[in-house]
Amino acid sequence: MAWGSSKREGAATKSDAIENVIGRSCVIRGDLAAEGAFRIDGTIDGSVESQASVVVGESGIVRGGVRGTDVVIAGTVQGDVTCAGHLEILAKGKVEGDIAAKSMRIETGGVFCGTSRMGGHESRSENIPGAIPVSADLSSAA
Numbered sequence: 058m059a060w061g062s063s064k065r066e067g068a069a070t071k072s073d074a075i076e077n078v079i080g081r082s083c084v085i086r087g088d089l090a091a092e093g094a095f096r097i098d099g100t101i102d103g104s105v106e107s108q109a110s111v112v113v114g115e116s117g118i119v120r121g122g123v124r125g126t127d128v129v130i131a132g133t134v135q136g137d138v139t140c141a142g143h144l145e146i147l148a149k150g151k152v153e154g155d156i157a158a159k160s161m162r163i164e165t166g167g168v169f170c171g172t173s174r175m176g177g178h179e180s181r182s183e184n185i186p187g188a189i190p191v192s193a194d195l196s197s198a199a
Contacts, residue, residue, distance in 0.1 A: 073110040073126070081116050088121070095125070097132070104136065111140075115149050122154070130167075137171075 076093030079085065083099035094109040097117040104121040105111055111125035117132035127142040130150040137154040138144060144158040148166035156173040163169055 075110075075112070077107075079117075113150070128158075 073094040079097045079099045081098045086102045088103040090106040098114040100118045107125040113132040122136040124139045128140040131147040144161040146163045146167035148164045151168040155171045
């Protein structure tokens with residue numbers, strides 16, 4: 058998931074074949090955890106944790122935290138997002154919560170409301186003098 062990549066929603070990294078799919082009509086109440094990658098098109102009332110990629114499709118809703126190596130959000134996440142690699146919020150994606158990622162990209166139209174922490178653990182925003190929380194709503198950007 059690199060800057061300027063031509064990957065579409067749901068594309069996983071080369072080593073992260075999607076093993077776990079939560080369908081559009083599926084509603085789960087509880088936490089999910091797996092070693093393999095997730096694709097979520099349904100609703101999860103709980104957290105999602107993977108040791109691989111996590112993709113939240115356009116119809117996907119997660120009401121809880123999301124943790125993975127690389128995370129792509131085209132749907133809605135109401136909770137904190139933590140990823141060891143790259144986070145991408147697509148044009149119809151929405152994150153209401155805090156973000157911690159090595160790098161991130163928000164497409165025009167994507168919504169992020171919370172604070173972000175990028176880089177490694179050593180660059181925590183509370184350790185940076187003058188750091189302020191970020192709230193971005195790019196839906197009206199040209």
